Amino acid sequence: MSLREQDAVRPVEDACLLPAVRAPPAGLPRAEPQLQAELPSDVLVQDVQNALQTQPVRHRLGPGDRSGQGGSNGSISAHTSSSTIHGRAFIRVAGPRCSLDEQRRCTSRTASGYSHVTRGALACLPRVGSRPLRGDADMIILDEAQLTAAVLAETERAGDPRVKEITQALVRHLHGFAREVRLTEKEFDTAINIVTRLGRLTTPSHNEVRLMAGSLGLSTLVSLMNNGTEGSPTSANLLGPFWRQGSPAMNNGESIVRSPTEGPPLFFTGRIVDTDGTSVVGAEVDIWHASPAGLYENQDPEQAEWNLRGKFFSDAEGVFAFRSIRPSGYPIPMDGPVGDLLTALKRHPFRPAHLHALIHKPGYKTIASQLYSHDDPILETDAQFGVVQNLVGIYTRHENEPAPDPDVTEAWYSLEFTFVVERGESWLPTPPVSAQRDTEADGA
Ligand SMILES: [Fe+2]
Numbered sequence: 001m002s003l004r005e006q007d008a009v010r011p012v013e014d015a016c017l018l019p020a021v022r023a024p025p026a027g028l029p030r031a032e033p034q035l036q037a038e039l040p041s042d043v044l045v046q047d048v049q050n051a052l053q054t055q056p057v058r059h060r061l062g063p064g065d066r067s068g069q070g071g072s073n074g075s076i077s078a079h080t081s082s083s084t085i086h087g088r089a090f091i092r093v094a095g096p097r098c099s100l101d102e103q104r105r106c107t108s109r110t111a112s113g114y115s116h117v118t119r120g121a122l123a124c125l126p127r128v129g130s131r132p133l134r135g136d137a138d139m140i141i142l143d144e145a146q147l148t149a150a151v152l153a154e155t156e157r158a159g160d161p162r163v164k165e166i167t168q169a170l171v172r173h174l175h176g177f178a179r180e181v182r183l184t185e186k187e188f189d190t191a192i193n194i195v196t197r198l199g200r201l202t203t204p205s206h207n208e209v210r211l212m213a214g215s216l217g218l219s220t221l222v223s224l225m226n227n228g229t230e231g232s233p234t235s236a237n238l239l240g241p242f243w244r245q246g247s248p249a250m251n252n253g254e255s256i257v258r259s260p261t262e263g264p265p266l267f268f269t270g271r272i273v274d275t276d277g278t279s280v281v282g283a284e285v286d287i288w289h290a291s292p293a294g295l296y297e298n299q300d301p302e303q304a305e306w307n308l309r310g311k312f313f314s315d316a317e318g319v320f321a322f323r324s325i326r327p328s329g330y331p332i333p334m335d336g337p338v339g340d341l342l343t344a345l346k347r348h349p350f351r352p353a354h355l356h357a358l359i360h361k362p363g364y365k366t367i368a369s370q371l372y373s374h375d376d377p378i379l380e381t382d383a384q385f386g387v388v389q390n391l392v393g394i395y396t397r398h399e400n401e402p403a404p405d406p407d408v409t410e411a412w413y414s415l416e417f418t419f420v421v422e423r424g425e426s427w428l429p430t431p432p433v434s435a436q437r438d439t440e441a442d443g444a
Contacts, residue, residue, distance in 0.1 A: 087105030096153030146181050148175045183276030193336045201336045205298045207432035211338045214384035224388075227367065227422070231439035232275040233390050235359075235419040239368040240384070242296045243319050243358060245431040247286055247309040253404070255323040256287060259304035263292045263325030265412040266395075267404050272318045272359060272419045280421060283361035284309050289354065298433050323405060326395065329353045329376055332383055342383060349383050352376035355393075357419065358428075358431060371417055 056083050141147050151171050158164035177183075181275040183191075201208040213219045219238035227236035250256070268287075272280040288309040297303040308321040311321040332338065342349050353373040360366045369384055372379060379387050399411045 007249065009187060030156055036266045072438045083209055111438055120204065127342040145380055148172070151175070157308075161380065169422075179317060194340075197337050205433050206333065207241040208333075208336045208338060210239070210432045211332060212341070214238055214240065215332075215338050215341060215387065217385040220385045220388070220405065223368075227365070229422070232422065233420060234275070234351070234365075234367060234422055235240070235369045235391060236365075236367040237370040237384050237388060237391055238384065239358070239429055239432065240356060240370070240386075241432045242290075242298060243286070243288060243356065243368070243429070244298060244306075244309065244433055244435075247288070247306055247311045247438060250310045250312055250322065252319070252321045253323065254306055254310070255405075256306075256310040258307040259302075261291050261303070261307065263328070264410070265403060265405075265408045266324050266326045267414045269319065269321045269353070269414070269416045270314075270357070270419060271417075272314045272320070272421060274364070275420060275422045279316075281314055281318055282366060283314045283318075283320075283359055283421070284311060284362070285320050286356075286358040286360070287316065287324075289324065289327040290330045292328045295338055298435065326331075327353045327355055327373070329373075347383060348381065350376070350378050351384055352379050352387060354386070355415075359419055359421055360426060360428060361362055363420075363423060364421045364426060366426050366428060367419070367421055369413070369419060369427070 044248065049243065141150055143401060148171065152168055155167045155171070178188075181187075198209050198212055210219070219240075223236050223238050229236045270285065272279055272283050272285070286294065286309075290299065291303060291308060293305070297305065297307040297309065308324060310322060312322055314320045328350050329350050332351060334342065334349050339349065353376050354370045357369045357371070358366070359369065360432050372387050372391055374392050374394045379392065395413045395414050395415050397411060397413055401412075403412045
Protein backbone atom coordinates (compact mmCIF):
# COMPACT_ATOMS: atom_id res chain seq x y z
CA MET A 1 0.00 0.00 0.00
CA SER A 2 1.38 3.35 -1.00
CA LEU A 3 1.77 6.15 1.46
CA ARG A 4 -1.09 7.98 -0.22
CA GLU A 5 -3.36 4.95 0.14
CA GLN A 6 -2.45 4.52 3.79
CA ASP A 7 -3.15 8.17 4.53
CA ALA A 8 -6.47 8.17 2.73
CA VAL A 9 -7.96 5.54 4.97
CA ARG A 10 -6.65 6.76 8.30
CA PRO A 11 -8.34 9.46 10.33
CA VAL A 12 -6.97 12.88 10.87
CA GLU A 13 -6.54 13.42 14.58
CA ASP A 14 -6.22 16.25 16.99
CA ALA A 15 -5.92 19.28 14.80
CA CYS A 16 -5.05 22.43 16.69
CA LEU A 17 -6.31 25.39 14.74
CA LEU A 18 -4.85 28.74 15.31
CA PRO A 19 -5.75 32.32 14.54
CA ALA A 20 -3.54 34.56 12.44
CA VAL A 21 -2.97 37.94 14.04
CA ARG A 22 -2.80 39.93 10.85
CA ALA A 23 -4.03 39.44 7.35
CA PRO A 24 -1.94 36.97 5.38
CA PRO A 25 0.36 38.23 2.64
CA ALA A 26 -1.13 38.85 -0.78
CA GLY A 27 -1.83 35.70 -2.69
CA LEU A 28 -2.49 33.58 0.37
CA PRO A 29 -6.05 32.78 1.38
CA ARG A 30 -7.52 34.71 4.26
CA ALA A 31 -8.35 32.25 6.94
CA GLU A 32 -8.71 33.54 10.43
CA PRO A 33 -7.88 30.62 12.66
CA GLN A 34 -5.24 28.51 11.04
CA LEU A 35 -2.43 26.16 11.53
CA GLN A 36 0.60 26.14 9.26
CA ALA A 37 2.78 23.11 9.08
CA GLU A 38 5.69 22.15 6.92
CA LEU A 39 5.21 18.84 5.23
CA PRO A 40 7.80 16.11 5.35
CA SER A 41 9.25 15.47 1.92
CA ASP A 42 7.48 12.12 1.64
CA VAL A 43 3.99 13.49 2.29
CA LEU A 44 2.10 15.23 -0.49
CA VAL A 45 -0.13 18.21 0.10
CA GLN A 46 -2.90 16.38 -1.70
CA ASP A 47 -2.67 13.52 0.76
CA VAL A 48 -3.45 15.82 3.62
CA GLN A 49 -6.18 17.65 1.80
CA ASN A 50 -7.85 14.39 0.89
CA ALA A 51 -7.66 13.19 4.43
CA LEU A 52 -9.10 16.40 5.82
CA GLN A 53 -11.96 16.34 3.36
CA THR A 54 -12.93 12.80 4.18
CA GLN A 55 -12.40 12.97 7.91
CA PRO A 56 -13.55 15.81 10.18
CA VAL A 57 -10.76 17.51 12.05
CA ARG A 58 -11.20 16.70 15.68
CA HIS A 59 -10.68 19.81 17.68
CA ARG A 60 -10.03 19.27 21.37
CA LEU A 61 -12.31 21.68 23.14
CA GLY A 62 -10.89 22.24 26.58
CA PRO A 63 -12.47 24.24 29.40
CA GLY A 64 -10.43 27.27 28.35
CA ASP A 65 -11.84 27.26 24.82
CA ARG A 66 -14.55 29.88 24.55
CA SER A 67 -14.99 29.77 20.80
CA GLY A 68 -18.09 27.59 20.99
CA GLN A 69 -17.55 26.71 17.35
CA GLY A 70 -17.08 23.03 17.81
CA GLY A 71 -19.60 20.51 16.64
CA SER A 72 -21.67 18.42 18.99
CA ASN A 73 -18.93 15.87 19.30
CA GLY A 74 -16.11 18.35 19.15
CA SER A 75 -15.59 17.87 15.41
CA ILE A 76 -15.43 20.76 13.02
CA SER A 77 -15.13 21.38 9.35
CA ALA A 78 -11.89 22.76 8.07
CA HIS A 79 -10.41 23.78 4.78
CA THR A 80 -6.85 23.73 3.65
CA SER A 81 -4.55 25.58 1.33
CA SER A 82 -0.94 25.07 0.53
CA SER A 83 2.09 26.99 -0.65
CA THR A 84 5.77 26.56 -1.24
CA ILE A 85 8.22 28.79 0.60
CA HIS A 86 11.90 28.53 -0.21
CA GLY A 87 11.25 25.21 -1.87
CA ARG A 88 9.50 23.68 1.15
CA ALA A 89 5.86 22.65 1.08
CA PHE A 90 3.53 24.08 3.70
CA ILE A 91 -0.09 23.40 4.42
CA ARG A 92 -2.52 25.58 6.28
CA VAL A 93 -5.65 24.37 7.99
CA ALA A 94 -8.41 26.80 8.84
CA GLY A 95 -10.98 26.33 11.57
CA PRO A 96 -12.09 27.74 14.93
CA ARG A 97 -9.85 29.04 17.63
CA CYS A 98 -7.85 27.00 19.99
CA SER A 99 -7.87 27.81 23.66
CA LEU A 100 -5.17 30.18 24.79
CA ASP A 101 -3.31 27.33 26.42
CA GLU A 102 -3.30 25.39 23.17
CA GLN A 103 -2.09 28.42 21.26
CA ARG A 104 0.80 28.92 23.62
CA ARG A 105 1.64 25.28 23.40
CA CYS A 106 1.45 25.08 19.66
CA THR A 107 2.77 28.21 18.12
CA SER A 108 4.82 31.27 18.02
CA ARG A 109 4.22 34.26 15.83
CA THR A 110 6.10 34.85 12.64
CA ALA A 111 6.90 38.28 11.35
CA SER A 112 4.00 38.01 8.92
CA GLY A 113 1.58 37.37 11.72
CA TYR A 114 1.07 33.75 10.86
CA SER A 115 1.06 31.19 13.58
CA HIS A 116 4.05 29.01 13.02
CA VAL A 117 3.92 25.46 14.19
CA THR A 118 6.74 24.37 16.43
CA ARG A 119 7.80 20.95 17.53
CA GLY A 120 5.77 21.54 20.67
CA ALA A 121 2.69 21.33 18.49
CA LEU A 122 3.20 17.71 17.58
CA ALA A 123 0.31 16.63 19.73
CA CYS A 124 -1.94 19.15 17.95
CA LEU A 125 -0.89 18.69 14.37
CA PRO A 126 -3.18 16.95 11.94
CA ARG A 127 -1.85 13.47 11.70
CA VAL A 128 -1.70 11.40 8.57
CA GLY A 129 -1.72 7.82 9.69
CA SER A 130 0.33 7.57 12.85
CA ARG A 131 2.83 10.21 11.81
CA PRO A 132 2.57 13.94 12.38
CA LEU A 133 2.95 16.16 9.36
CA ARG A 134 5.98 17.64 11.01
CA GLY A 135 8.61 15.17 12.11
CA ASP A 136 10.37 14.99 15.44
CA ALA A 137 13.73 15.36 13.79
CA ASP A 138 14.19 19.10 13.42
CA MET A 139 12.73 22.57 13.61
CA ILE A 140 13.12 25.55 11.40
CA ILE A 141 13.97 28.72 13.29
CA LEU A 142 12.84 31.82 11.51
CA ASP A 143 14.53 34.61 13.42
CA GLU A 144 15.79 35.77 16.81
CA ALA A 145 12.38 36.91 17.96
CA GLN A 146 10.84 33.49 17.32
CA LEU A 147 13.66 31.44 18.78
CA THR A 148 12.83 31.76 22.48
CA ALA A 149 9.21 30.76 21.93
CA ALA A 150 10.35 27.80 19.86
CA VAL A 151 12.67 26.60 22.63
CA LEU A 152 10.00 27.14 25.28
CA ALA A 153 7.53 25.15 23.21
CA GLU A 154 9.90 22.22 23.40
CA THR A 155 9.59 22.15 27.19
CA GLU A 156 5.85 21.56 27.10
CA ARG A 157 6.11 17.80 26.85
CA ALA A 158 8.05 17.53 30.10
CA GLY A 159 6.22 15.11 32.35
CA ASP A 160 7.51 16.56 35.61
CA PRO A 161 5.91 19.99 36.17
CA ARG A 162 8.86 21.15 38.28
CA VAL A 163 11.29 20.22 35.50
CA LYS A 164 9.12 22.19 33.10
CA GLU A 165 8.94 25.22 35.39
CA ILE A 166 12.68 25.33 36.01
CA THR A 167 13.61 24.71 32.38
CA GLN A 168 11.25 27.39 31.10
CA ALA A 169 12.55 29.96 33.59
CA LEU A 170 16.11 29.02 32.71
CA VAL A 171 15.48 29.49 29.00
CA ARG A 172 13.69 32.81 29.53
CA HIS A 173 16.42 34.20 31.74
CA LEU A 174 19.31 32.85 29.67
CA HIS A 175 17.88 34.29 26.48
CA GLY A 176 16.96 37.51 28.26
CA PHE A 177 20.46 37.79 29.66
CA ALA A 178 22.04 37.35 26.23
CA ARG A 179 19.71 39.96 24.75
CA GLU A 180 20.23 42.43 27.60
CA VAL A 181 24.01 42.46 27.28
CA ARG A 182 23.90 41.84 23.50
CA LEU A 183 26.30 38.95 24.01
CA THR A 184 28.86 38.80 21.21
CA GLU A 185 30.09 35.59 19.63
CA LYS A 186 33.54 36.07 21.16
CA GLU A 187 32.03 36.61 24.59
CA PHE A 188 29.87 33.52 24.17
CA ASP A 189 32.99 31.57 23.24
CA THR A 190 34.68 32.84 26.40
CA ALA A 191 31.67 31.86 28.51
CA ILE A 192 31.71 28.34 27.10
CA ASN A 193 35.40 28.05 27.96
CA ILE A 194 34.76 29.27 31.51
CA VAL A 195 32.07 26.67 32.11
CA THR A 196 34.28 24.00 30.56
CA ARG A 197 37.13 24.92 32.90
CA LEU A 198 34.80 24.82 35.90
CA GLY A 199 34.16 21.21 35.10
CA ARG A 200 37.72 20.26 34.21
CA LEU A 201 39.14 21.74 37.41
CA THR A 202 36.65 19.89 39.58
CA THR A 203 38.29 16.76 40.96
CA PRO A 204 37.79 14.47 43.96
CA SER A 205 39.71 16.98 46.11
CA HIS A 206 38.55 20.28 44.64
CA ASN A 207 35.18 21.64 43.52
CA GLU A 208 35.54 24.71 41.34
CA VAL A 209 31.83 24.71 40.49
CA ARG A 210 30.73 25.15 44.11
CA LEU A 211 33.44 27.74 44.57
CA MET A 212 31.98 29.74 41.68
CA ALA A 213 28.45 29.41 43.07
CA GLY A 214 29.69 30.90 46.33
CA SER A 215 31.64 33.65 44.61
CA LEU A 216 28.51 34.78 42.78
CA GLY A 217 26.43 34.79 45.97
CA LEU A 218 24.18 32.05 44.62
CA SER A 219 24.92 29.55 47.40
CA THR A 220 23.94 32.01 50.13
CA LEU A 221 20.85 33.11 48.18
CA VAL A 222 19.58 29.53 47.96
CA SER A 223 20.32 28.99 51.66
CA LEU A 224 18.47 32.12 52.74
CA MET A 225 15.49 31.37 50.48
CA ASN A 226 15.06 27.85 51.81
CA ASN A 227 15.57 28.29 55.54
CA GLY A 228 13.72 30.24 58.16
CA THR A 229 10.45 29.44 56.45
CA GLU A 230 8.68 29.18 59.82
CA GLY A 231 9.52 32.79 60.54
CA SER A 232 12.23 31.95 63.06
CA PRO A 233 15.93 32.43 62.40
CA THR A 234 17.78 29.24 61.63
CA SER A 235 21.49 28.62 61.45
CA ALA A 236 21.72 27.51 57.84
CA ASN A 237 24.56 28.77 55.65
CA LEU A 238 26.28 27.73 52.44
CA LEU A 239 27.84 24.25 52.41
CA GLY A 240 31.04 25.42 50.73
CA PRO A 241 33.32 23.30 48.55
CA PHE A 242 35.18 21.31 51.23
CA TRP A 243 32.76 19.01 53.03
CA ARG A 244 33.76 15.32 52.92
CA GLN A 245 31.23 12.68 53.81
CA GLY A 246 32.23 9.90 56.20
CA SER A 247 34.34 11.69 58.76
CA PRO A 248 35.13 9.56 61.85
CA ALA A 249 32.50 9.41 64.60
CA MET A 250 33.85 10.75 67.88
CA ASN A 251 32.86 11.13 71.51
CA ASN A 252 31.91 14.51 72.83
CA GLY A 253 34.94 16.44 74.03
CA GLU A 254 37.48 14.60 71.85
CA SER A 255 40.00 16.46 69.72
CA ILE A 256 39.81 16.63 65.93
CA VAL A 257 43.49 17.54 65.65
CA ARG A 258 44.93 14.37 64.10
CA SER A 259 48.37 15.56 63.05
CA PRO A 260 50.62 18.30 64.46
CA THR A 261 48.84 21.58 63.71
CA GLU A 262 49.96 24.87 65.17
CA GLY A 263 47.37 27.20 66.67
CA PRO A 264 45.79 28.24 69.96
CA PRO A 265 43.62 25.50 71.50
CA LEU A 266 39.88 25.87 71.08
CA PHE A 267 37.20 24.22 73.19
CA PHE A 268 33.86 24.36 71.45
CA THR A 269 30.48 23.66 73.00
CA GLY A 270 27.41 23.60 70.80
CA ARG A 271 23.73 23.10 71.48
CA ILE A 272 21.05 22.21 68.99
CA VAL A 273 17.48 23.37 69.49
CA ASP A 274 14.40 23.51 67.31
CA THR A 275 12.51 26.70 66.54
CA ASP A 276 10.58 26.31 69.82
CA GLY A 277 13.79 26.19 71.81
CA THR A 278 13.48 22.47 72.54
CA SER A 279 16.72 20.50 72.63
CA VAL A 280 17.32 18.23 69.64
CA VAL A 281 18.77 14.97 70.88
CA GLY A 282 20.88 12.55 68.85
CA ALA A 283 21.58 14.85 65.90
CA GLU A 284 24.67 14.11 63.78
CA VAL A 285 27.02 17.06 63.64
CA ASP A 286 29.80 16.98 61.06
CA ILE A 287 32.55 19.49 61.87
CA TRP A 288 35.34 20.66 59.55
CA HIS A 289 37.61 23.66 59.28
CA ALA A 290 40.86 24.83 57.73
CA SER A 291 44.27 24.78 59.38
CA PRO A 292 46.07 28.01 60.30
CA ALA A 293 47.95 27.56 57.03
CA GLY A 294 44.64 28.20 55.31
CA LEU A 295 44.22 24.70 53.92
CA TYR A 296 41.69 21.96 54.50
CA GLU A 297 43.16 18.49 54.88
CA ASN A 298 41.88 17.49 51.44
CA GLN A 299 44.02 20.29 49.97
CA ASP A 300 47.13 19.60 52.02
CA PRO A 301 49.19 16.38 51.83
CA GLU A 302 51.03 17.52 54.97
CA GLN A 303 47.93 17.00 57.09
CA ALA A 304 46.72 13.60 58.24
CA GLU A 305 43.57 12.36 56.58
CA TRP A 306 40.48 13.74 58.36
CA ASN A 307 42.59 16.26 60.27
CA LEU A 308 40.34 18.99 61.69
CA ARG A 309 37.26 16.97 60.78
CA GLY A 310 35.00 14.86 62.97
CA LYS A 311 31.44 13.74 63.57
CA PHE A 312 29.68 14.25 66.90
CA PHE A 313 26.21 13.55 68.30
CA SER A 314 24.09 15.81 70.46
CA ASP A 315 23.40 14.38 73.93
CA ALA A 316 20.24 14.36 76.05
CA GLU A 317 20.50 18.14 76.44
CA GLY A 318 21.12 18.70 72.74
CA VAL A 319 24.77 19.46 73.50
CA PHE A 320 27.91 18.38 71.68
CA ALA A 321 31.52 19.43 72.26
CA PHE A 322 34.97 19.03 70.75
CA ARG A 323 38.51 20.30 70.98
CA SER A 324 40.46 21.77 68.08
CA ILE A 325 42.58 24.81 67.31
CA ARG A 326 41.17 28.22 66.59
CA PRO A 327 40.45 28.48 62.83
CA SER A 328 42.07 31.13 60.67
CA GLY A 329 40.88 32.85 57.55
CA TYR A 330 42.19 31.64 54.21
CA PRO A 331 42.28 32.55 50.54
CA ILE A 332 40.15 30.49 48.21
CA PRO A 333 42.00 28.89 45.27
CA MET A 334 42.81 31.49 42.62
CA ASP A 335 44.18 29.32 39.81
CA GLY A 336 40.88 28.81 38.00
CA PRO A 337 37.88 30.73 36.66
CA VAL A 338 36.92 31.85 40.19
CA GLY A 339 40.32 33.48 40.59
CA ASP A 340 39.95 35.12 37.17
CA LEU A 341 36.57 36.50 38.23
CA LEU A 342 37.83 37.93 41.52
CA THR A 343 40.82 39.49 39.77
CA ALA A 344 38.59 41.07 37.13
CA LEU A 345 36.33 42.49 39.83
CA LYS A 346 39.28 43.67 41.93
CA ARG A 347 38.10 41.55 44.86
CA HIS A 348 40.38 39.86 47.41
CA PRO A 349 40.20 36.07 47.70
CA PHE A 350 39.96 35.75 51.49
CA ARG A 351 37.32 34.21 53.68
CA PRO A 352 37.02 35.21 57.33
CA ALA A 353 37.90 32.54 59.90
CA HIS A 354 35.08 30.05 60.33
CA LEU A 355 34.01 26.62 61.49
CA HIS A 356 31.72 24.44 59.37
CA ALA A 357 28.95 22.28 60.80
CA LEU A 358 26.51 20.01 58.99
CA ILE A 359 23.61 19.06 61.26
CA HIS A 360 21.48 16.10 60.31
CA LYS A 361 18.67 14.26 62.08
CA PRO A 362 15.59 12.57 60.58
CA GLY A 363 12.54 14.78 61.05
CA TYR A 364 14.55 17.99 60.93
CA LYS A 365 15.66 19.98 57.94
CA THR A 366 19.35 19.28 57.41
CA ILE A 367 21.42 22.43 57.62
CA ALA A 368 24.95 23.28 56.66
CA SER A 369 26.22 26.09 58.82
CA GLN A 370 29.32 28.19 59.39
CA LEU A 371 30.37 30.11 62.47
CA TYR A 372 32.42 33.22 61.82
CA SER A 373 34.95 34.74 64.19
CA HIS A 374 33.66 38.00 65.60
CA ASP A 375 37.04 39.72 65.41
CA ASP A 376 38.01 38.83 61.85
CA PRO A 377 38.86 41.99 59.88
CA ILE A 378 37.20 40.82 56.67
CA LEU A 379 33.80 39.81 57.98
CA GLU A 380 32.22 42.35 55.64
CA THR A 381 34.12 41.39 52.51
CA ASP A 382 33.94 37.58 52.49
CA ALA A 383 34.91 36.31 49.02
CA GLN A 384 32.04 33.79 49.25
CA PHE A 385 29.34 36.16 50.60
CA GLY A 386 28.71 33.75 53.46
CA VAL A 387 28.70 35.95 56.57
CA VAL A 388 25.18 36.17 57.97
CA GLN A 389 24.53 38.25 61.09
CA ASN A 390 23.28 35.45 63.33
CA LEU A 391 26.28 33.24 62.54
CA VAL A 392 28.95 35.42 64.08
CA GLY A 393 30.39 33.64 67.12
CA ILE A 394 32.11 35.29 70.07
CA TYR A 395 35.44 33.70 70.93
CA THR A 396 36.54 34.08 74.55
CA ARG A 397 40.26 34.14 75.27
CA HIS A 398 41.46 32.51 78.50
CA GLU A 399 44.82 33.31 80.02
CA ASN A 400 46.11 31.86 83.27
CA GLU A 401 42.94 29.76 83.54
CA PRO A 402 42.87 26.00 83.65
CA ALA A 403 41.66 24.53 80.37
CA PRO A 404 39.22 21.61 80.15
CA ASP A 405 42.19 19.43 79.19
CA PRO A 406 45.15 19.53 81.61
CA ASP A 407 47.80 19.36 78.86
CA VAL A 408 46.91 22.90 77.77
CA THR A 409 49.16 25.35 79.56
CA GLU A 410 49.11 28.30 77.15
CA ALA A 411 46.28 30.75 76.44
CA TRP A 412 43.22 29.03 74.97
CA TYR A 413 39.86 29.94 73.51
CA SER A 414 36.33 28.83 74.15
CA LEU A 415 33.33 29.25 71.91
CA GLU A 416 29.72 28.43 72.65
CA PHE A 417 26.96 28.54 70.09
CA THR A 418 23.36 27.43 69.81
CA PHE A 419 22.25 26.11 66.43
CA VAL A 420 18.57 26.47 65.55
CA VAL A 421 17.03 23.87 63.26
CA GLU A 422 13.48 23.53 61.98
CA ARG A 423 11.35 20.50 61.39
CA GLY A 424 11.34 19.31 57.81
CA GLU A 425 13.04 17.06 55.32
CA SER A 426 16.25 15.41 56.36
CA TRP A 427 18.67 14.87 53.51
CA LEU A 428 22.37 14.98 52.79
CA PRO A 429 23.92 17.07 50.01
CA THR A 430 26.29 15.61 47.46
CA PRO A 431 29.78 15.86 48.95
CA PRO A 432 31.73 18.51 47.01
CA VAL A 433 34.98 16.59 47.58
CA SER A 434 35.66 12.99 48.44
CA ALA A 435 39.39 12.58 48.86
CA GLN A 436 42.68 14.17 49.77
CA ARG A 437 44.82 15.83 47.15
CA ASP A 438 47.44 13.77 45.29
CA THR A 439 45.49 10.57 45.52
CA GLU A 440 45.09 8.21 42.63
CA ALA A 441 41.42 9.17 42.42
CA ASP A 442 42.47 12.77 41.93
CA GLY A 443 44.41 11.86 38.83
CA ALA A 444 47.53 13.57 40.22
FE1 LIG B 1 35.49 26.97 54.74
